[in-house]
Amino acid sequence: MNSGAKERVLSGIQPTHESFHLGNYLGAIKQWVDLQNSNDAFYCVVDLHALTVETKPEDFRRRTLSSVAQLIALGLNPEKCTLFIQSHVPAHNQLAWVLECLTGFGEASRMTQFKDKSQKAGSDRTVVGLFTYPILQAADILLYQANKVPVGEDQRQHIELTRDLGQRFNSKFGETFTIPEGYILKAGAKINDLQDPTAKMSKSSASASGVIELMDSPEINTKKIKSAVTDTGRDVIFDEKEKPGVSNLLTIYSALTGKTIAQSQEDFTGKGYGDFKGAVAEVVVDYLNPVREKANELLEDETHLKKLLSIGAEKAEAVASKTLSDTYKALGMISRA
Numbered sequence: 001m002n003s004g005a006k007e008r009v010l011s012g013i014q015p016t017h018e019s020f021h022l023g024n025y026l027g028a029i030k031q032w033v034d035l036q037n038s039n040d041a042f043y044c045v046v047d048l049h050a051l052t053v054e055t056k057p058e059d060f061r062r063r064t065l066s067s068v069a070q071l072i073a074l075g076l077n078p079e080k081c082t083l084f085i086q087s088h089v090p091a092h093n094q095l096a097w098v099l100e101c102l103t104g105f106g107e108a109s110r111m112t113q114f115k116d117k118s119q120k121a122g123s124d125r126t127v128v129g130l131f132t133y134p135i136l137q138a139a140d141i142l143l144y145q146a147n148k149v150p151v152g153e154d155q156r157q158h159i160e161l162t163r164d165l166g167q168r169f170n171s172k173f174g175e176t177f178t179i180p181e182g183y184i185l186k187a188g189a190k191i192n193d194l195q196d197p198t199a200k201m202s203k204s205s206a207s208a209s210g211v212i213e214l215m216d217s218p219e220i221n222t223k224k225i226k227s228a229v230t231d232t233g234r235d236v237i238f239d240e241k242e243k244p245g246v247s248n249l250l251t252i253y254s255a256l257t258g259k260t261i262a263q264s265q266e267d268f269t270g271k272g273y274g275d276f277k278g279a280v281a282e283v284v285v286d287y288l289n290p291v292r293e294k295a296n297e298l299l300e301d302e303t304h305l306k307k308l309l310s311i312g313a314e315k316a317e318a319v320a321s322k323t324l325s326d327t328y329k330a331l332g333m334i335s336r337a
């Protein structure tokens with residue numbers, strides 16, 4: 001159990017793309033940055049989870065390091081939080097096996113993300129790792145005795161499974177795991193696609209032009225914002241139903257400037273969509289420029305980056321191996337002499 005003075009936070013993100021997008025940042029990573037200040041926070045780049053997506057080794061390698069660099073550039077401070085790569089701590093796989101032996105086949109089959117993905121791909125092209133994915137995620141969380149797990153709404157069911165498995169283990173084998181709470185991020189930070197503003201900004205979006213990538217050049221991002229879909233009418237008004245496009249841009253503007261939606265809307269009274277989009281583009285580019293530069297700078301010195309990761313892995317391992325050995329002991333497994 002976590003008996004430290006601070007609350008333990010854990011979250012993970014998959015290194016499946018060259019760049020995180022603005023929705024990842026405003027929807028999740030920004031909260032990670034805030035939470036590192038007053039919590040004992042563990043953040044991992046979940047490369048094992050990403051193996052469920054087929055990727056060329058050289059792309060996978062680059063994306064993993066780039067994800068770490070972007071997280072640091074966005075404000076995760078390795079001196080304040082524990083930042084590490086999941087596969088550096090083998091206890092994740094080890095605990096996952098134990099939890100797999102406590103999970104019903106039907107229970108795992110009911111995970112909606114699995115159902116969606118496997119239905120799309122067909123069962124012969126669905127890997128077993130996708131089926132056990134949520135159980136590995138449960139292991140990520142339970143290993144660190146996390147109290148809070150900051151995630152998006154789409155992860156709610158996986159957190160429920162984690163709680164169920166933790167409770168099941170505790171009641172069968174004695175108190176071993178802290179039962180975590182999902183810290184589901186508020187709707188305010190939900191960023192939508194620029195071309196389809198009723199859908200979430202997502203890596204799997206139909207068109208790349210609706211997604212602001214953090215590592216893209218200022219020119220590309222300016223262009224994307226200037227060609228964002230806006231709505232009929234001329235006024236810059238926040239109205240998610242009638243004006244989803246304008247509202248999405250106002251949400252982005254407000255999140256990056258720290259102004260409220262009302263203040264943001266006021267900035268554009270009497271102005272047209274053209275001026276409005278220009279201003280949003282400027283705010284986005286000014287915000288992302290230093291982030292991209294910092295990430296690229298970190299990527300140039302791989303030795304240093306790997307050093308930071310090895311410090312993170314060591315801190316993570318200390319906590320994880322204690323939980324794993326408590327787990328084995330509770331199960332009656334014989335420790336090696």
Ligand code: TRP
Nearest residue numbers: 010011012013046049137140151
């Ligand atoms: N499944 C999560 C996602 O796609 C990523 C993840 C893996 C995660 N392990 C985790 C999130 C542990 C929170 C905690 O977003």
